[in-house]
Amino acid sequence: MFGFISRRLVMAVVVMFVVALISFTLFRFVGDPINQMVGIETTPEQREALRERLGLNDPIIVQFARFIMGALQFDFGNSYQFKQPVAELIGKRLPATLELSFVSALFALFVGVPMGVYTGLNRHSAISKLFLSVSLIGVSLPTFFIGILLIFVFSVHLQWLPSFGRGDVVALGGWWTTGFLTVSGLKALILPAITLGLFQMTLIMRLIRAEMLEVMRTDYIKFARARGLPSRSINFIHALKNTMVPVITITGLQLGSIIAFAIITETVFQWPGMGLLFLQAVQNVDIPIMAAYLMLTAFIFVTINLAVDILYVVIDPRLRTERSGL
Amino acid sequence: MSILEIRGLTVEFPGRKDTFVAARDINLSIEPGKILGVVGESGAGKSTVGNAVIGLLEHPGRLGAGEIFVHGERIDNLPAKRMRELRGKRIGMIFQDPLTSLDPLQTVEFQLVETMLEHLPISKGEAKQRAIDLLDQVGIPNPAERVKQYPHQFSGGMRQRVVIALALCAEPEVVIADEPTTALDVSIQAQILNLMKKLCAEKNVAMLVITHDMGVIAEITDHVAVMYRGNLVEYGESQQILGSPQHEYTKSLIAAVPRPDVRVHRFPQVDYIEGSAKPFKQIDIATHWLGQSRDYTPVDGALLSVDQIDMKFMTRNAWLPKNRQFFQALKKVSFDIKPGETFGLVGESGSGKSTVARVITGLYHPSAGTVTFAGQELTSLHDRRQVLAMRRQMQMIFQDPYSSLNARMRVKDIVAEPIKFHKLASTNSECFRIVDDLLDHVGLGSAAGKKYPHEFSGGQRQRISIARALATRPRFLICDEPTSALDVSIQAQILNLLKDLQDELGLTMLFISHDLAVIRQMCNRTGVMRFGELLEVQETEALFESPQADYTKELLGLMPSMDMLSRDNLEEEVA
Numbered sequence: 001m002f003g004f005i006s007r008r009l010v011m012a013v014v015v016m017f018v019v020a021l022i023s024f025t026l027f028r029f030v031g032d033p034i035n036q037m038v039g040i041e042t043t044p045e046q047r048e049a050l051r052e053r054l055g056l057n058d059p060i061i062v063q064f065a066r067f068i069m070g071a072l073q074f075d076f077g078n079s080y081q082f083k084q085p086v087a088e089l090i091g092k093r094l095p096a097t098l099e100l101s102f103v104s105a106l107f108a109l110f111v112g113v114p115m116g117v118y119t120g121l122n123r124h125s126a127i128s129k130l131f132l133s134v135s136l137i138g139v140s141l142p143t144f145f146i147g148i149l150l151i152f153v154f155s156v157h158l159q160w161l162p163s164f165g166r167g168d169v170v171a172l173g174g175w176w177t178t179g180f181l182t183v184s185g186l187k188a189l190i191l192p193a194i195t196l197g198l199f200q201m202t203l204i205m206r207l208i209r210a211e212m213l214e215v216m217r218t219d220y221i222k223f224a225r226a227r228g229l230p231s232r233s234i235n236f237i238h239a240l241k242n243t244m245v246p247v248i249t250i251t252g253l254q255l256g257s258i259i260a261f262a263i264i265t266e267t268v269f270q271w272p273g274m275g276l277l278f279l280q281a282v283q284n285v286d287i288p289i290m291a292a293y294l295m296l297t298a299f300i301f302v303t304i305n306l307a308v309d310i311l312y313v314v315i316d317p318r319l320r321t322e323r324s325g326l
Numbered sequence: 327m328s329i330l331e332i333r334g335l336t337v338e339f340p341g342r343k344d345t346f347v348a349a350r351d352i353n354l355s356i357e358p359g360k361i362l363g364v365v366g367e368s369g370a371g372k373s374t375v376g377n378a379v380i381g382l383l384e385h386p387g388r389l390g391a392g393e394i395f396v397h398g399e400r401i402d403n404l405p406a407k408r409m410r411e412l413r414g415k416r417i418g419m420i421f422q423d424p425l426t427s428l429d430p431l432q433t434v435e436f437q438l439v440e441t442m443l444e445h446l447p448i449s450k451g452e453a454k455q456r457a458i459d460l461l462d463q464v465g466i467p468n469p470a471e472r473v474k475q476y477p478h479q480f481s482g483g484m485r486q487r488v489v490i491a492l493a494l495c496a497e498p499e500v501v502i503a504d505e506p507t508t509a510l511d512v513s514i515q516a517q518i519l520n521l522m523k524k525l526c527a528e529k530n531v532a533m534l535v536i537t538h539d540m541g542v543i544a545e546i547t548d549h550v551a552v553m554y555r556g557n558l559v560e561y562g563e564s565q566q567i568l569g570s571p572q573h574e575y576t577k578s579l580i581a582a583v584p585r586p587d588v589r590v591h592r593f594p595q596v597d598y599i600e601g602s603a604k605p606f607k608q609i610d611i612a613t614h615w616l617g618q619s620r621d622y623t624p625v626d627g628a629l630l631s632v633d634q635i636d637m638k639f640m641t642r643n644a645w646l647p648k649n650r651q652f653f654q655a656l657k658k659v660s661f662d663i664k665p666g667e668t669f670g671l672v673g674e675s676g677s678g679k680s681t682v683a684r685v686i687t688g689l690y691h692p693s694a695g696t697v698t699f700a701g702q703e704l705t706s707l708h709d710r711r712q713v714l715a716m717r718r719q720m721q722m723i724f725q726d727p728y729s730s731l732n733a734r735m736r737v738k739d740i741v742a743e744p745i746k747f748h749k750l751a752s753t754n755s756e757c758f759r760i761v762d763d764l765l766d767h768v769g770l771g772s773a774a775g776k777k778y779p780h781e782f783s784g785g786q787r788q789r790i791s792i793a794r795a796l797a798t799r800p801r802f803l804i805c806d807e808p809t810s811a812l813d814v815s816i817q818a819q820i821l822n823l824l825k826d827l828q829d830e831l832g833l834t835m836l837f838i839s840h841d842l843a844v845i846r847q848m849c850n851r852t853g854v855m856r857f858g859e860l861l862e863v864q865e866t867e868a869l870f871e872s873p874q875a876d877y878t879k880e881l882l883g884l885m886p887s888m889d890m891l892s893r894d895n896l897e898e899e900v901a
Contacts, residue, residue, distance in 0.1 A: 219421055222427075227414035228444060228496075238429045242431055318476070318477070
């Protein structure tokens with residue numbers, strides 16, 4: 001177990017290193033950073049001085065090492081556009097995105113898994129067919145359209161929920177703001193969380209359904225029935241657990257994309273998260289922000305993948321003995 | 327008084343157009359401590375009877391008529407909830423494949439304790455202790471330690487013991503065993519059968535054993551019921567039924583069991599099964615494409631010779647060669663096959679028989695040693711044209727007729743593929759004329775060519791495989807367990823077909839099987855394998871009469887005894 005985790009950790013570090021290399025290359029070679037920082041009226045001498053001060057004349061290796069050292073301390077330099085440290089900018093936006101992603105992931109899991117189990121067990125019931133039809137909408141409609149539809153119904157028409165923003169937030173410590181503690185904050189979360197999580201929810205539901213149908217046909221489920229076990233135990237202890245390995249893989253990857261690519265939802269709901277920041281960075285060629293965002297996204301994916309790998313081993317005992325086999 | 331009693335049981339599967347009756351008017355009863363065998367071929371409805379008793383008929387099956395009693399209490403009309411409580415508690419069931427009947431993610435202890443707590447009024451601690459006792463009773467060493475393990479940590483035979491423990495853990499009065507040993511090796515089969523017999527007597531349960539294997543019936547049952555197409559055709563004491571069968575079907579079924587004791591020239595066929603052998607156009611081999619222009623260099627001595635073959639598979643990779651771990655699948659295997667001979671390889675699963683076949687056909691490259699075919703060393707061939715020329719001369723027939731044919735191709739395209747690949751026919755129409763003849767010759771009829779593999783039964787698919795193998799006009803045929811997946815009557819037909827083809831075409835064969843009786847009927851000489859080693863090679867008759875290696879003696883001793891089976895009245899039929 002320890003060997004397994006340490007090997008996975010080494011791989012994770014290698015992946016992060018490669019991403020850092022790409023991110024650094026982006027920063028250093030896509031256009032001249034000096035050109036993007038200063039105005040047209042800056043003299044060549046001033047440019048050269050700035051270049052020297054930023055260390056851009058040092059050998060590439062040294063610059064890369066500096067970039068890595070900086071990245072390790074969350075220091076990605078200053079944003080061209082805002083003239084503020086990138087880490088600070090992202091830090092301000094991160095809580096909003098994380099809270100939104102967290103809620104929508106919970107929504108996807110806690111609605112998607114039971115629906116998947118239900119439709120897998122009662123494949124011919126009317127409710128199953130209704131769930132499947134609704135899930136088809138979730139898969140086929142684009143996110144922005146669902147968002148606008150929800151705003152139209154619940155904000156404009158019924159006026160139950162706000163149509164944009166985070167509502168009132170409470171600052172926790174120096175660097176985290178939360179919307180969980182105020183009514184308006186919670187209300188503001190509902191629509192964007194559903195919009196963001198709907199696709200993942202339908203995906204999880206359909207995946208679990210397909211896996212359940214498969215597992216229910218296996219011999220060990222037949223044998224469990226022949227032993228007279230109650231259906232609660234058969235469905236949840238024996239069947240659901242056996243569907244988990246593929247479900248965890250997909251859910252993990254999806255969770256990564258919820259966090260990293262909440263851009264569309266954040267744009268529709270004017271959610272002050274990282275997605276919006278990234279969009280502005282792209283529009284303004286704000287490379288430090290893009291580089292940092294790339295690193296952060298990679299870090300999130302690598303962490304989730306590591307967690308998924310460890311979960312595999314926790315769930316499936318057959319993977320624990322990979323080294324002792326024949 | 328009988329524990330299980332089945333009266334007038336009829337099981338129906340309503341379809342869109344008409345209702346299929348899977349079992350019709352079945353009457354059976356079992357006394358405590360006795361074993362009733364239900365025997366029949368696939369589709370006879372024997373599993374349906376078992377499923378009906380435990381109330382787990384596959385959708386949309388239903389009881390059309392009849393009553394089932396356990397200890398005088400009628401159970402077939404119980405509501406679903408009561409029936410569920412009955413399962414495991416009063417009726418236990420053992421399934422065919424021990425590798426798939428246990429939940430892979432839960433420990434053996436969890437599965438045992440869960441079942442016991444459901445049915446028995448005991449505490450969790452008592453249940454855990456009982457779980458250990460049960461494993462001990464079914465003959466698992468170190469039960470206290472092994473109970474904490476997961477199913478994948480047990481071998482196939484041990485898993486079947488766990489399955490038996492699970493079926494018995496709530497002390498049921500009736501146990502249904504559906505093909506309990508079909509997926510196991512002979513030596514394990516003998517152990518499991520003994521265990522079942524012992525437990526049945528000790529715990530005084532009534533056991534219903536469903537099997538297609540006459541050997542199992544002869545070995546453990548007290549009574550036997552013979553089923554044919556949903557009907558109970560004969561029912562009585564095992565000794566009597568096996569010794570002097572009355573019904574025609576029973577007679578031919580017993581006759582079709584390959585005899586381990588005497589070699590007969592042809593396999594007696596189950597004639598009772600109507601419509602199985604329609605006569606097709608027979609081609610005259612002497613003038614036909616299949617028989618002519620066999621442009622092979624004649625050989626003196628051995629056609630195939632395998633010399634000191636070693637085969638290693640890496641089981642653990644490492645950067646340093648010394649840390650790598652290997653599994654030695656073959657250890658210095660050497661044998662020769664003479665032209666026109668059938669050479670048998672026998673052994674249990676994992677003994678390396680199939681690996682030998684794969685090394686000969688070049689699917690695996692041996693770690694050491696050489697394979698020489700018709701004077702040409704195969705292991706050193708690198709030129710693609712030469713390799714193809716060798717491949718054309720040897721063909722293979724695989725065990726599983728379901729997965730060895732491409733389901734998306736028509737049968738005629740499957741058979742034509744090797745002809746086209748090796749460019750053996752000059753035109754397309756000639757090629758398909760040959761395919762038609764081949765399909766006729768293997769007893770399928772040329773009309774079969776337009777169909778897809780799924781439209782055929784297992785035996786018919788195996789005929790397609792044979793036609794495909796013959797399509798390159800090979801002189802060497804490797805049959806890897808060609809009949810293991812087939813019913814005994816179908817097995818007889820396929821083996822006869824292989825024998826006929828061999829006589830007509832002068833084929834040389836390597837015949838791999840775990841079934842000693844089949845080996846005795848098919849092979850001139852036979853090698854016995856174990857753990858990757860070839861223990862002995864002898865003339866088949868000599869091997870059976872005076873085995874040299876201890877392991878061979880052990881294997882021969884483990885064959886289910888067929889003494890009970892009536893052979894007297896069959897001698898005439900065969901003769």
